[in-house]
Amino acid sequence: MLSTDDLRFFHMIASAPSLAEAARRLNVTPPAVTQRLRALEERVGVKLIDRTSRGLRLTDEGELIASDGADIISAIEQLSERVASRTRQVSGHLRVAAPYGFGRRHVAPVVCDFAKRHPAISVTLALSDSPIRQMADNWDIVVHIGALPESDRLVTTLAPNSRILCAAPDYLARHPPIQTPQDLTAHQCLALRENDEDVTLWRFAHAKQGKVTVRIKPVMASNDGEIIRDWALAGLGIILRSEWDVAQDLAAGRLQAILPRWSPPAADVVALLHARQGRSGRTNAFLQVLRESLAAPLWRRDFTPPA
Template identity: 50%
Template sequence: MITSNDLHFFAVLSGARSLAAAARALDVTPPAVTQRLQQLEQRLGVRLVERSSRQLHLTVEGELLAGRGAELLAELDGLADALVARRKKVTGHLRVAAPFGFGRRYVAPAMAALRTRHPDVTLSLMLFEDPAFPRADGWDVLIHVGALGDSALTLHRLAANRRILCASPAYLARCGMPERPEDLRRHDCGVIRENKTDESLWRFAGSDGEQVTLRLQPALASNDGTVIRDWGLAGLGIIVRSEWDVADDLKLGRLIALLPGWQLPDADIVALTGSRSGRVARVATFLEELRSTLHPIPWRVDRPEHVIGE
């Protein structure tokens, strides 16, 4: 009545925010996704997904299938891994989810290197805007940048990463430099809105232990970090970006780091795995490959920052 292919299909679908997103992940057309979902529902005799809005919402039966299906797929993978382990060979299908920018720059090359060394491993990389988007049970490894909420997943710390307050020289020449965090209220600021977090609330820690929290009225906002960075480079305002994303811009003077002596919360790079998948050979080998890619930390190698005010 239900096959492992059905379980793989529904794992991707249940992790998507829309049928269109699921179609992109599966590399098929949206009508093909709708047709396959309808066929699966007809065979099972239950409705799995509510489609009354643009976003997908699983029914109770859909949640059951997603959860139990992930367990069954993990058991099948575990069985295959146990058999392959006897041959001392890394194989199987590796499923990774990562943020768009970091995924393109660092995760995809690490996955390519893994397959070069272990050609029997097949790869799926899902890039996303919203860190809460992928269902954890749909992937072997989830790459995350920044603070984490409560999670039952196993955390593997990969690399340190700061958040940098910065602006272009053109903006600073036109609008002046902030001397303290409170000065940001008089500036045009850009924020990234993702994961339903309140990114207009900026928290600073001073070198003397002083804490300052600001509620901003942003002049610029996007759910895409690349857009915010580009707006900052264009001189539209002051932005906060991850160190990995703007290290080259700081090195070349296209952006200037601001407010020396004040620090934003760190946004370390971590990998999340389920308790079972973390022991799978291809997952462990991939994590080793990714750690190798990130050490020494590439955005801190020969990248002197331009900081105004020191």
């Protein structure tokens, strides 16, 4: 009655806070998820999920399918791994989550190369403004940038990444000089909303003057880093962005670093992983390729962060 596709589908729903979020992770419409869930419940003959004011609640039967289904999926994947290991072939389905911009620019090309190297692999790459939300057990690797919440996952650093305060020369020429972090309160600031962080609280540290925290009032905000950078390039305000995103613009003079002696907290690129004994061979193989790709970050070849 149940196929492995059914089990994977239900596991995705069971790990999501809502059907809308499950639809987003599955890259389908919410009505499609609702219709497929209804068809699944009709086939098994019982209700699997109750919707409450607080979200989704699994019925006893839903808990059974989610729990035992996860074990079955894991057993099938382990069997595939064992068979593949005898032929030294990397196979199975790899699930990777990453931030929008960084994922498009630096993770997607690695996924492409990895798939070419290993034809027996299938891959799901999910991009979002907060990949940390994808930390359910069904994701093999979660690429993250910035502060980390508490998690039982292992964390490994993939590449160094500073945050840089910057703006277009045109903006800086039209506005009062910025000599201290406190001066930012009188300027137009652009905020990137990501990772559920307080994006209006900008922190800085100086070798001699210590630490300073500034509460900005953004004139414009978005959850897409590319949009924020484009707004800054257009002279609309000041941004606090990762060097991977603005290094080329800084090197070309399209953006100019501000307060170079005041350092925002670093935001290294990290990967969140399952425990070593619970990781598949394909996950370890992809992690190695990803490490190799980021061993000498492209963004540091033409630009060195301010000291």
